Amino acid sequence: MSRLEPLAAFLLALPLAAAAAPSAQALLRNSAGEEVGQAAFSPARGGVRVRVAVHGLSPGRHGIHIHAAGKCEPPDFKSAGGPLNPAGKQHGLENPAGHHAGDLPNLVVGKDGKAKASFLARGATLGEGDGSLLGPEGTALVVHADPDDGKTDPAGNSGARIACGVIEKR
Numbered sequence: 014m015s016r017l018e019p020l021a022a023f024l025l026a027l028p029l030a031a032a033a034a035p036s037a038q039a040l041l042r043n044s045a046g047e048e049v050g051q052a053a054f055s056p057a058r059g060g061v062r063v064r065v066a067v068h069g070l071s072p073g074r075h076g077i078h079i080h081a082a083g084k085c086e087p088p089d090f091k092s093a094g095g096p097l098n099p100a101g102k103q104h105g106l107e108n109p110a111g112h113h114a115g116d117l118p119n120l121v122v123g124k125d126g127k128a129k130a131s132f133l134a135r136g137a138t139l140g141e142g143d144g145s146l147l148g149p150e151g152t153a154l155v156v157h158a159d160p161d162d163g164k165t166d167p168a169g170n171s172g173a174r175i176a177c178g179v180i181e182k183r
Contacts, residue, residue, distance in 0.1 A: 035139040039178030044088040060135040076161030076171025079115030083151015085177035093153040099143035152180045
């Protein structure tokens with residue numbers, strides 16, 4: 014065996030390992046049970062990549078968070094629990110004391126009621142252990158009525174929960 018064969022085998026296996034990496038999805042529904050969007054979750058350096066597409070929402074900035082329970086019972090979606098926070102940090106990406114694993118930047122919805130965005134959920138994982146989006150209790154993606162101020166516990170003063178989707182392994 015040449016010295017290059019193990020390296021070649023490793024490099025050939027990389028695409029297979031990436032293809033085998035877990036991914037997840039969520040179907041977002043409003044309080045009336047109507048579909049208002051989808052989200053896809055994939056592993057990324059430093060966390061989980063969250064890609065969101067929504068429609069039928071009010072224009073403007075909306076808080077969006079990953080919540081700690083995989084339940085989305087209308088009309089208020091309180092069943093999703095609080096934001097995902099396995100490290101016991103403070104809320105907000107602008108908080109000097111850290112942030113929840115479920116904290117994301119605001120979702121900006123256009124005048125047409127639609128938005129597409131890609132975020133990194135730092136500290137989250139699709140694997141096992143702390144911060145897992147696929148753990149035994151599950152998790153949910155929640156869209157709020159108002160903007161997240163980026164620093165106030167527990168959810169950045171982002172108001173009522175207006176859409177929710179359970180995050181499920183794809």
